[in-house]
Amino acid sequence: MTATDQPGPIRVMLVDDHEVVRRGIVTVIDSSDALKVIGEASSVTEASRRLPAIRPDVLVVDLQLPDGTGLDVMRTAREIDPAQRMLVLTSFDDDAALRESRAAGAAGLMLKSARSQEIVDAVTAVHEGRGVWPADHVEDGPELSDSDQRIVELIGDGHSNREIAEALGIAEKTVKNRVTVILQAFGMQRRTQVAAMVAARRRAGWKPQ
Known part of the structure; x- marks a missing residue:
């Protein structure tokens, strides 16, 4: 180069x-x-x-x-x-x-x-x-359902939509739709931003309810 x-x-x-x-x-x-x-x-x-x-x-x-x-x-x-x-x-x-x-x-x-x-x-x-x-x-944010909060945590663990669907026993399309809603709720554009937020929460000692 x-x-x-x-x-x-x-x-x-x-x-x-x-x-x-x-x-x-x-x-x-x-x-x-x-x-x-x-x-x-x-x-x-x-x-x-x-x-x-x-x-x-x-x-x-x-x-x-x-x-x-x-x-x-x-x-x-x-x-x-x-x-x-x-x-x-x-x-x-x-x-x-x-x-x-x-x-x-x-x-x-x-x-x-x-x-x-x-x-x-x-x-x-x-x-x-x-x-x-x-x-x-870092724990500030919109109120999420238990299932959406679980999706957020799985995104933070680096799982794909297919892996999240398998873990939760739901359709991959459902996961995709919920990820879109989650991104909108947090005012974010990409799931990498969600992953970064989860990482910051964990460094600060935040635990999901």
């Missing part, structure tokens, strides 16, 4: 209305050879105007914006590209922010007070399809 064949850095767009904070985050992201900020915006309006042309690999967005919220930006991004990968970077770490971010399709939430390397790692993880949520909130 030649140097020109090497994949480029992960292209990041940052949306934050505080210029000083935004410049600091840009510096953090650009400090990694694997990441590059290729677009910035300070409002919902500006982000919505720039997103179609920029098409970032990862959208990093603050929740508090002068003309709306980061949720508005994420919804617009998903309309443009349903597979858009998104990370919330905010000063507020509460249950409502987590639930709303998940519902809007974010793959994770990080505090602006996080260390530089943690932010870099979070952007990289989101690009790879992994979820990034605060450890003390």
Whole structure:
């Protein structure tokens, strides 16, 4: 493989209305050879105007914006590209922010007070399809039936739909349908995100009821 064949850095767009904070985050992201900020915006309006042309690999967005919220930006991004990968970077770490971010399709939430390397790692993880949520909130999420919770755990164990169907004694099509519902409930796009969430829960000592 030649140097020109090497994949480029992960292209990041940052949306934050505080210029000083935004410049600091840009510096953090650009400090990694694997990441590059290729677009910035300070409002919902500006982000919505720039997103179609920029098409970032990862959208990093603050929740508090002068003309709306980061949720508005994420919804617009998903309309443009349903597979858009998104990370919330905010000063507020509460249950409502987590639930709303998940519902809007974010793959994770990080505090602006996080260390530089943690932010870099979070952007990289989101690009790879992994979820990034605060450890003390890993058990937050929608209420699931016992059978759906069992499916979540089996996904976390790395089982395919066919293997889950065999384990639960149900049709594979039923499992496929329930996985779709589970993904929607968590605001996720891929089962790898569910697996990552289960892994984070287990590291934090969470046990299914």
